[in-house]
Amino acid sequence: MESKPRPLYDKVWSKLDRKATAILELTLRQYRTRLSTWAVLSVGIILVLITVLFYVEAMNSEIPAVDNDGDSVDSDGDGYPDGQENLLGTSINNAESHPGLFDPPIPPDSTEDWINEDGYDFSSPNLGDSQGYDDDGDCRVKIGEVGWSSWVDENRNYISCDYFFEMQGVDIEVDSDPNVDEDPDEDAFFKETLHRSFVLGFGKIGFVFVLGIFIPLFLASGLIRDEISDGTLHYLVAKPISRTEILLYRLLGYIALVWPYFFALAAFTGIITGFMGPSSGFFRFQDLLVWFGIALAACLLSLTYATLFMTMGTIHKYGMVAAIVIGVWEFAMAMLSIFEPEATVSRISISHWGMVIVDGFSNMAWPDSQYLIALGESTSQYTDSPWGERIYSDQMPGTEPFSNFYHTTFLTGNPLQDVVISCGVLISMAIIMLMIAQSIFKNQEID
Amino acid sequence: MMPDVAQSGPATGEWKPQPEVPAVMLDHVSKWYGNIIGMNDVSLAISGGVTGLLGPNGAGKSTLFKILAGKLRPSQGTVRLFGTDPWKNAAPYSRIGYVSENDSLYDWMTALEFVTTLARLYGYTRDEARVKAEQVLEFVDLKDVMNKEIGKFSKGMRQRVKIAHALVNDPELIILDEPLQGCDPLARTTIMNVIRELGAMGRTVIVSSHILEEIERITEQIVILNHGRLLALGNVHAIRDMLDAHPHSIALSTDRPRELGKVFLDHEEVFGVHFPEDGKLIIRTHNLGALHADLPKIITDSGFSVTAIDNPDDNLESILSYLTGGGN
Numbered sequence: 001m002e003s004k005p006r007p008l009y010d011k012v013w014s015k016l017d018r019k020a021t022a023i024l025e026l027t028l029r030q031y032r033t034r035l036s037t038w039a040v041l042s043v044g045i046i047l048v049l050i051t052v053l054f055y056v057e058a059m060n061s062e063i064p065a066v067d068n069d070g071d072s073v074d075s076d077g078d079g080y081p082d083g084q085e086n087l088l089g090t091s092i093n094n095a096e097s098h099p100g101l102f103d104p105p106i107p108p109d110s111t112e113d114w115i116n117e118d119g120y121d122f123s124s125p126n127l128g129d130s131q132g133y134d135d136d137g138d139c140r141v142k143i144g145e146v147g148w149s150s151w152v153d154e155n156r157n158y159i160s161c162d163y164f165f166e167m168q169g170v171d172i173e174v175d176s177d178p179n180v181d182e183d184p185d186e187d188a189f190f191k192e193t194l195h196r197s198f199v200l201g202f203g204k205i206g207f208v209f210v211l212g213i214f215i216p217l218f219l220a221s222g223l224i225r226d227e228i229s230d231g232t233l234h235y236l237v238a239k240p241i242s243r244t245e246i247l248l249y250r251l252l253g254y255i256a257l258v259w260p261y262f263f264a265l266a267a268f269t270g271i272i273t274g275f276m277g278p279s280s281g282f283f284r285f286q287d288l289l290v291w292f293g294i295a296l297a298a299c300l301l302s303l304t305y306a307t308l309f310m311t312m313g314t315i316h317k318y319g320m321v322a323a324i325v326i327g328v329w330e331f332a333m334a335m336l337s338i339f340e341p342e343a344t345v346s347r348i349s350i351s352h353w354g355m356v357i358v359d360g361f362s363n364m365a366w367p368d369s370q371y372l373i374a375l376g377e378s379t380s381q382y383t384d385s386p387w388g389e390r391i392y393s394d395q396m397p398g399t400e401p402f403s404n405f406y407h408t409t410f411l412t413g414n415p416l417q418d419v420v421i422s423c424g425v426l427i428s429m430a431i432i433m434l435m436i437a438q439s440i441f442k443n444q445e446i447d
Numbered sequence: 448m449m450p451d452v453a454q455s456g457p458a459t460g461e462w463k464p465q466p467e468v469p470a471v472m473l474d475h476v477s478k479w480y481g482n483i484i485g486m487n488d489v490s491l492a493i494s495g496g497v498t499g500l501l502g503p504n505g506a507g508k509s510t511l512f513k514i515l516a517g518k519l520r521p522s523q524g525t526v527r528l529f530g531t532d533p534w535k536n537a538a539p540y541s542r543i544g545y546v547s548e549n550d551s552l553y554d555w556m557t558a559l560e561f562v563t564t565l566a567r568l569y570g571y572t573r574d575e576a577r578v579k580a581e582q583v584l585e586f587v588d589l590k591d592v593m594n595k596e597i598g599k600f601s602k603g604m605r606q607r608v609k610i611a612h613a614l615v616n617d618p619e620l621i622i623l624d625e626p627l628q629g630c631d632p633l634a635r636t637t638i639m640n641v642i643r644e645l646g647a648m649g650r651t652v653i654v655s656s657h658i659l660e661e662i663e664r665i666t667e668q669i670v671i672l673n674h675g676r677l678l679a680l681g682n683v684h685a686i687r688d689m690l691d692a693h694p695h696s697i698a699l700s701t702d703r704p705r706e707l708g709k710v711f712l713d714h715e716e717v718f719g720v721h722f723p724e725d726g727k728l729i730i731r732t733h734n735l736g737a738l739h740a741d742l743p744k745i746i747t748d749s750g751f752s753v754t755a756i757d758n759p760d761d762n763l764e765s766i767l768s769y770l771t772g773g774g775n
Contacts, residue, residue, distance in 0.1 A: 022567030033555040231551035235612070238516040239568040240541035446518040
């Protein structure tokens with residue numbers, strides 16, 4: 001047999017590759033034979049399915065339209081809504097003054113025409129830019145009456161009937177002229193914000209944290225420990241292969257199972273909610289970027305947890321008790337990262353960095369999120385409760401959950417930089433844990 | 448740096464052992480677990496042929512093997528496999544096959560899958576590993592059941608799967624920890640034949656047992672361990688001769704022990720008899736082999752009925768106590 005000399009890297013790589021694939025395949029087949037693997041993965045799928053059902057239910061419900069500016073009312077009883085009378089210059093308090101007396105007479109609008117008639121119009125995601133359009137004309141008509149004045153330029157930017165966004169502390173707020181974009185569509189706003197809240201809330205808590213910590217807890221902590229307790233580790237150890245390699249290839253087997261699982265599950269949820277969610281087209285393509293971010297965060301988080309749990313399982317057979325303590329800490333820090341992300345203490349955790357990744361991708365996919373929240377907070381409304389009481393709300397429905405789950409990129413201010421830094425932090429933590437694990441495992445006696 | 452997807456061609460970059468060094472070399476090796484001593488100052492070099500490692504349970508046989516397998520680190524002393532410290536460098540294991548006393552296997556795999564998968568850890572490609580696995584499974588006589596799950600195998604078959612996996616890399620050194628334990632007589636014979644054959648092929652084989660007869664049927668070269676110490680090392684016949692020179696006992700169960708005792712006292716190999724209990728006769732001799740040869744004739748000539756013959760001395764414990772100087 002004649003063989004050509006091969007370059008060194010090829011020799012090393014091909015030999016490494018043979019051992020790596022052997023252990024990787026062994027690990028995957030081991031997973032396949034274990035009932036616990038199927039149980040854990042099924043529980044994850046069931047969790048996602050149930051949550052998606054709740055989402056579908058919410059998307060199929062309808063929020064009643066509210067007349068936020070009160071101009072659908074016919075105050076004087078002449079059959080013309082106040083909005084129409086204001087626009088055409090007749091009195092809203094005098095039944096003898098209405099557009100029906102014009103020549104030619106103008107027929108009255110229906111009440112519905114003056115509900116949700118002035119929705120949010122904004123185009124520029126920049127602070128200070130002039131935004132908005134007075135669809136129903138109740139501000140613009142004033143310009144004709146009084147010319148430019150503080151009446152139609154309450155925000156003092158020398159542009160009548162507009163608004164702009166400005167920073168108030170850490171929040172963005174709306175500074176608006178009167179009656180601009182003041183009667184938006186509650187149902188559309190609610191569905192858009194609820195959809196984003198769902199993606200972020202379920203993505204961060206359900207996918208990134210719950211699945212991201214429980215899957216490695218069940219599937220990674222036994223990678224070495226189970227081999228020791230089963231007495232089968234010597235089949236791998238008394239071989240011309242270093243223990244560091246064993247550790248690494250076992251982890252690769254875990255990754256080969258778990259990462260595709262996370263991506264498939266995120267793709268499934270992304271496709272269902274992309275079709276079900278509110279959209280001007282038939283599918284919310286920009287959501288896929290967020291779901292990619294969620295899957296990426298879940299993968300990296302589960303890798304870092306896997307190295308952690310595998311190490312603890314290797315150190316001691318009761319090392320998993322420590323995992324419970326860490327789990328509690330990680331849960332607290334995950335919640336803190338979601339609801340109080342500026343708190344720096346949560347940076348001493350793994351889960352925090354997963355949340356930053358999701359926030360980064362959400363800001364890339366939906367750059368208008370914080371403006372939506374600002375608008376929702378600027379629009380007050382009265383609703384009639386089922387028991388006949390008038391309830392005042394200082395914000396649009398859906399604003400609150402969205403403002404809870406959404407967060408801006410606070411680390412650098414640039415979403416991509418935030419994502420890169422967080423990925424780097426998680427990968428570094430995984431590498432450090434792996435180095436600790438291998439230095440322990442290398443000197444560990446196996447009985 | 449593309450992955451070797453095709454998995455064809457030989458594995459490259461073989462590790463080269465130092466020439467002319469013993470396969471196994473232990474220099475003043477001790478191992479203790481807390482206060483318990485597992486091995487006490489053992490120095491040993493083994494190269495070539497089959498060596499039987501003999502000792503009662505807890506003598507340190509498994510400790511020695513675990514140290515050789517790189518599972519345990521000696522507390523003191525140096526261990527070299529082909530001149531290399533196995534704790535620091537796993538490379539010598541490319542020339543070693545190790546069969547643990549532990550009965551665990553991946554029960555969900557077929558025998559062929561098991562041996563093939565582990566063969567790949569030696570750097571064989573998928574196809575090479577499969578060919579090698581089939582060869583070794585045929586060698587241990589499991590070829591016809593190699594596609595069955597190991598979980599359905601009998602104890603003897605499991606032992607042979609373990610031996611097959613240890614042979615898949617054509618090892619120069621094969622370490623077998625209690626390979627005969629729990630096997631039925633047929634499996635024992637098969638495994639003993641396999642071990643003898645390996646020895647005949649020029650491999651270095653170390654096989655442990657706590658039963659002297661088993662080892663005697665496999666090899667003449669033995670090492671005796673007790674309480675973690677190396678007691679004796681050498682040819683089994685030499686040790687046997689040494690044993691034969693010391694007084695032995697044979698116990699007979701009969702209905703008339705005193706009459707039978709008189710018959711035996713006439714025999715020149717016998718130097719004493721006594722009667723520990725009713726229906727029991729113990730004969731003392733200096734030449735166990737000669738007496739054993741004559742025993743059936745003496746009994747049939749005497750006409751007494753004997754219901755049981757026993758050698759209370761001929762077990763490992765009495766040999767060990769004799770070797771350690773506490774003999775009777």
